[in-house]
Amino acid sequence: MSEARRTVIAVASGKGGTGKTTVAAHLAVAAALSRKTILVDLDVEAPDSLGYFPKASPTGEPLPAMVLVPRLDESKCSGCGLCAKTCRFGAIVAIGGVVTVDERICKGCGRCVAACPASALGEAAVEVGAARAYESGGLSLLEGRMAVGDIRSTAVIEAAKRAAASTPAELEIRDCPPGVSCSATHAIEGADCVVLVAEPTEFSLHDLGAAVELARGQGLPVGVVVNKDGFGSADVDAFCASRGVPIIGRIAFLRARAASGAATRLWSEDGSLMREMDSILARAVEATKARMPA
Numbered sequence: 001m002s003e004a005r006r007t008v009i010a011v012a013s014g015k016g017g018t019g020k021t022t023v024a025a026h027l028a029v030a031a032a033l034s035r036k037t038i039l040v041d042l043d044v045e046a047p048d049s050l051g052y053f054p055k056a057s058p059t060g061e062p063l064p065a066m067v068l069v070p071r072l073d074e075s076k077c078s079g080c081g082l083c084a085k086t087c088r089f090g091a092i093v094a095i096g097g098v099v100t101v102d103e104r105i106c107k108g109c110g111r112c113v114a115a116c117p118a119s120a121l122g123e124a125a126v127e128v129g130a131a132r133a134y135e136s137g138g139l140s141l142l143e144g145r146m147a148v149g150d151i152r153s154t155a156v157i158e159a160a161k162r163a164a165a166s167t168p169a170e171l172e173i174r175d176c177p178p179g180v181s182c183s184a185t186h187a188i189e190g191a192d193c194v195v196l197v198a199e200p201t202e203f204s205l206h207d208l209g210a211a212v213e214l215a216r217g218q219g220l221p222v223g224v225v226v227n228k229d230g231f232g233s234a235d236v237d238a239f240c241a242s243r244g245v246p247i248i249g250r251i252a253f254l255r256a257r258a259a260s261g262a263a264t265r266l267w268s269e270d271g272s273l274m275r276e277m278d279s280i281l282a283r284a285v286e287a288t289k290a291r292m293p294a
């Protein structure tokens with residue numbers, strides 16, 4: 001498989017705590033045995049996939065994720081308020097001809113700068129997080145992490161995606177933010193398929209439905225991995241059947257696995273688990289082929 005044909009599998013979930021990161025990390029470990037693989041942590045508010053790789057070593061300096069925020073030149077500003085009307089995020093206000101920019105919530109879209117008829121808005125770069133590459137036993141790792149106190153996750157996600165794209169790999173596995181937020185949307189954008197991790201609980205199923213819709217809204221094939229299979233009472237099979245979503249893997253609930261997961265320890269010596277990972281990978285890669293140009 002050439003670099004141009006990199007396959008990108010987004011591992012996501014309807015809600016947090018389903019074992020999404022655990023599945024992503026083990027898929028990456030299984031994949032790395034047979035092909036050049038990168039695990040990309042896009043859960044930038046709380047990246048924790050590196051916890052599974054305590055011997056990982058950085059392969060370079062952190063790459064800052066920047067946002068261009070507007071800076072006002074008061075001497076040029078007429079106070080017309082057009083900039084404030086243009087901002088969809090409420091990050092810039094003009095009251096009584098006085099313009100104020102709230103840089104903490106500015107997304108750096110540049111619309112206000114382009115809209116200003118007096119060229120009174122310039123731009124200044126501010127750092128909102130960083131992406132950093134690591135290596136562990138032949139597996140490439142890339143972690144996106146937001147700056148403390150910042151809320152501009154999408155800029156960090158996009159920076160991490162760019163950094164991952166410049167790292168040689170045949171297979172990219174993304175650990176995406178849970179839920180259906182803007183962050184989750186950015187994280188799965190550009191993937192070839194989405195693997196949704198769900199638990200057999202009613203709460204998990206409710207959110208799973210929304211996650212399925214998010215992935216389908218991007219035209220992506222979706223498969224579900226049932227984690228802690230046999231633990232809860234919700235009928236994941238019936239739920240997935242009713243929505244036409246294939247179940248592509250099951251991870252049986254075992255107390256030893258739960259303990260390892262809680263301690264962020266790899267279970268790579270767990271033969272049946274790793275065989276299941278191989279099977280999930282095969283089905284996910286197969287699902288992407290239908291979308292790829294010949």
Ligand code: SF4
Pocket residue numbers: 072076077078079080081082083084094099115116117118119120121
């Ligand atoms: S659009 Fe430009 S001139 Fe008008 S209020 Fe905003 S910064 Fe001032």
Ligand code: SF4
Pocket residue numbers: 068069070086087088089090091092101105106107108109110111112113
């Ligand atoms: S750059 Fe975009 S988000 Fe920031 S203040 Fe201007 S319009 Fe709003």
